[in-house]
Amino acid sequence: MYPNGMIELSILGFLYDEPLHGYELRKRVAALTGHVRPIADGTLYPAIKRLERDGLLERDPQPGAQAAPKHVLTLTAAGRAELRRRLAEPDEPFITDENRWFTMLAFLRHLDEPALQAGVLRRRLAFLTEPASFFWDGDRPLRAADFDDPFRKGLFTIATATSRTEIGWLRETLAALGA
Amino acid sequence: MYPNGMIELSILGFLYDEPLHGYELRKRVAALTGHVRPIADGTLYPAIKRLERDGLLERDPQPGAQAAPKHVLTLTAAGRAELRRRLAEPDEPFITDENRWFTMLAFLRHLDEPALQAGVLRRRLAFLTEPASFFWDGDRPLRAADFDDPFRKGLFTIATATSRTEIGWLRETLAALGA
DNA sequence: CTCATAATCATCGTCTCCGAGGTATATATC
């Protein structure tokens, strides 16, 4: 459906709070994910157009002194519903891919039912606690100690440490949401 | 140049060790990054073709009892050089994007000069130690304490913890490489 | 014996991404 869609999620997420024009949107998206992968005009504006075409947002031209007239973008009711839908039933990559997952976290508060929020966190927790390895020798998963080179060792060290931290946070937050 | 290129890096990386046929390659790539984003045949085989077209690998059909005859893929000298080049001078996303960076770590040992390896680690270290924030209020970077919602707080908590772990590992490993 | 799954490779169409290029004004700097 939306094979990449991280930018679309960001747009919907930022506009859910308040109407913005494209240029301001670009700055916010750049702050959120730009350090990982910079956002290009050629990516943002077509994405806005897609969302408009699909009836998820409307644009109001604002007369003004600017070179190109600002277009204030506002989510429609369908757009607001679509954001909640994408947050409540994310495609797998939004759970497994860290960049997409972080974008989910940035906007998950817009899903105002704690039960739905908890459902999403539980999916992430299930993914992180599932046994996995980066390398295999036949059926045997290889572990840090199986490697001589410090880089593959580091890969395991970092992956394990970061997932442990996040698992802790997920358990705490799930407990808080249940209460 | 190679705008996404993570799959190409994996292919070059795995073949650097030993010739493999496509199906086996698919399993290894799937183990390395498939949990994050599954690898589709429609992605892998065209990527192999590109690399062949560019003279980076050669394929030898193996007669056998299989349905479709295996093609054993071997890196050419140009392919081996190209892997080392991509490892030594990675495009920015290979430093900043965690998925690509992990792929770098998986194969960085193939860059056999410690000075070059250290250069790459230093770029990652510079990226991680650079001050950054996900959200801003005008010019002021917002921090975990500025948010009420637990998800954005979690975003900061997790990002900070994981980057601290990795910074530690980078410093240690850089010290070891220097010695 | 049948049915499913693993093994093995391939293509096609659709969508998204992204860099490059384009236009125009206001403001700040030199």
Place this chain on the structure above:
DNA sequence: GATATATACCTCGGAGACGATGATTATGAG
């Protein structure tokens, strides 16, 4: 007065990602 930078939007073309679909044979389960 000139030059750069920020503001503000847009398009086009090339390339990659990916799901769908397809084909054949061996093996294992029921």
